[in-house]
Amino acid sequence: MAVDPSRTVSELKALRELTGDENGAQRVAWTDTWERARDWLRRLVADTGAVESVDAAGNQWFTLHGESERAVLIGGHIDSVPNGGWLDGCLNVVAGVEVLRRIAGEGTPPVTIRLVNWADEEGARFGRSLFGSSAAAGSMSDQDELRTLVDRDGTALPAALAARGVDLDSAIGARAELDTAAAYLELHIEQGPVLESLGLPLGVVLGTFGVERHRITWHGQAAHAGSTPMDRRRDALAGAAKLALEIREIAKRTGGGAVCTSGGVACQPGIVTSVVETAEQLLDQRDLSAQRLAAMLAEARTASERFAAEENIDVEWERIWSIEPILFDETLIGFGEEAVAEVSGNTHRLPSGPLHDAAEVSRSGIPTVMLFVQSLRGLSHTKLEDTREEHLELAVTALDLLTAKTVAWTADGGGR
Numbered sequence: 355m356a357v358d359p360s361r362t363v364s365e366l367k368a369l370r371e372l373t374g375d376e377n378g379a380q381r382v383a384w385t386d387t388w389e390r391a392r393d394w395l396r397r398l399v400a401d402t403g404a405v406e407s408v409d410a411a412g413n414q415w416f417t418l419h420g421e422s423e424r425a426v427l428i429g430g431h432i433d434s435v436p437n438g439g440w441l442d443g444c445l446n447v448v449a450g451v452e453v454l455r456r457i458a459g460e461g462t463p464p465v466t467i468r469l470v471n472w473a474d475e476e477g478a479r480f481g482r483s484l485f486g487s488s489a490a491a492g493s494m495s496d497q498d499e500l501r502t503l504v505d506r507d508g509t510a511l512p513a514a515l516a517a518r519g520v521d522l523d524s525a526i527g528a529r530a531e532l533d534t535a536a537a538y539l540e541l542h543i544e545q546g547p548v549l550e551s552l553g554l555p556l557g558v559v560l561g562t563f564g565v566e567r568h569r570i571t572w573h574g575q576a577a578h579a580g581s582t583p584m585d586r587r588r589d590a591l592a593g594a595a596k597l598a599l600e601i602r603e604i605a606k607r608t609g610g611g612a613v614c615t616s617g618g619v620a621c622q623p624g625i626v627t628s629v630v631e632t633a634e635q636l637l638d639q640r641d642l643s644a645q646r647l648a649a650m651l652a653e654a655r656t657a658s659e660r661f662a663a664e665e666n667i668d669v670e671w672e673r674i675w676s677i678e679p680i681l682f683d684e685t686l687i688g689f690g691e692e693a694v695a696e697v698s699g700n701t702h703r704l705p706s707g708p709l710h711d712a713a714e715v716s717r718s719g720i721p722t723v724m725l726f727v728q729s730l731r732g733l734s735h736t737k738l739e740d741t742r743e744e745h746l747e748l749a750v751t752a753l754d755l756l757t758a759k760t761v762a763w764t765a766d767g768g769g770r
């Protein structure tokens with residue numbers, strides 16, 4: 355029995371009909387539409403014989419028991435941002451159902467297969483992404499902060515969760531779900547333009563970028579725009595401007611997909627008749643290698659000190675947020691490459707800029723890999739998000755091959 359990838363495309367269209375409108379997907383986590391999508395998924399899986407359970411964090415699991423308790427996990431998220439695309443997150447869940455059907459049709463598998471629909475990957479309503487996967491991975495440690503979160507209509511996060519039967523204080527109990535996990539697989543749309551620009555339908559994801567975010571404050575001296583000669587100015591904006599251009603060179607020199615962004619500069623006093631006294635600059639740097647990321651940060655700091663000296667101003671750095679790169683499993687990356695090559699004749703390895711549920715699972719120590727399928731125009735989180743149907747079908751087949759290789763590997767003692 356083989357997978358029927360065209361069925362996955364039809365089912366994704368049915369989900370779009372059921373939970374979208376003229377502005378796009380509306381499956382925001384913890385809402386009635388989200389619950390309707392979960393109920394739809396429940397009915398879709400029913401005839402595979404996989405057993406449904408909902409864990410302490412609201413994650414929806416479908417378990418096909420095998421000869422061994424050790425489990426290969428296939429994950430995705432059916433929640434969307436408001437006015438979202440029709441594929442983000444749900445592609446993998448629906449493709450995973452097709453893989454479950456294939457495996458169930460072949461009798462009892464040697465290891466257990468579990469499909470997980472993570473709860474609230476997007477964080478669209480309360481601003482906290484990766485809710486369910488971080489609870490399961492044991493990395494949720496911000497419950498005090500979560501208790502204070504309120505949505506636009508004034509509903510508190512704990513109340514929204516309680517309405518769906520989830521108790522925030524018990525959510526980390528979801529951790530037990532990963533006790534038997536041997537490996538984790540996730541298929542996702544790329545949400546960027548790289549595969550399309552290379553003319554490739556699919557790629558294997560090496561891991562998720564590490565991120566360094568800083569606020570850089572430049573201190574100069576406000577002075578009259580008419581009476582201050584050019585060589586007497588202490589212009590805070592000049593430092594920020596030089597750094598905004600320099601980080602592009604730093605990213606270029608680093609190469610390998612490294613990116614640096616100066617996302618904004620706020621100037622004081624910010625009037626047309628004064629030299630800028632204070633410029634607050636935001637910097638975001640990302641790379642897959644912790645060493646290269648640290649080097650990019652050091653280069654930017656050194657450059658900022660040089661510019662401060664050149665402009666006779668002061669510069670101050672403050673870290674806003676950071677996360678280390680999360681690297682996926684080498685063996686599974688190899689299986690992913692084999693699967694992609696088998697269905698498309700080509701393969702390509704690429705990093706992920708966005709974080710995904712897979713990153714949470716990976717950093718909890720479970721061998722993990724992701725496949726990306728091409729996104730048209732690189733667009734996502736909009737109703738314009740799209741992928742060619744033939745590429746979606748290749749993606750389903752690639753996920754199925756990757757799952758088969760992973761099942762054989764874990765049955766043989768591979769994985770955690």
Ligand SMILES: [Zn+2]
Nearest residue numbers: 442443475542
């Ligand atoms: Zn997603």
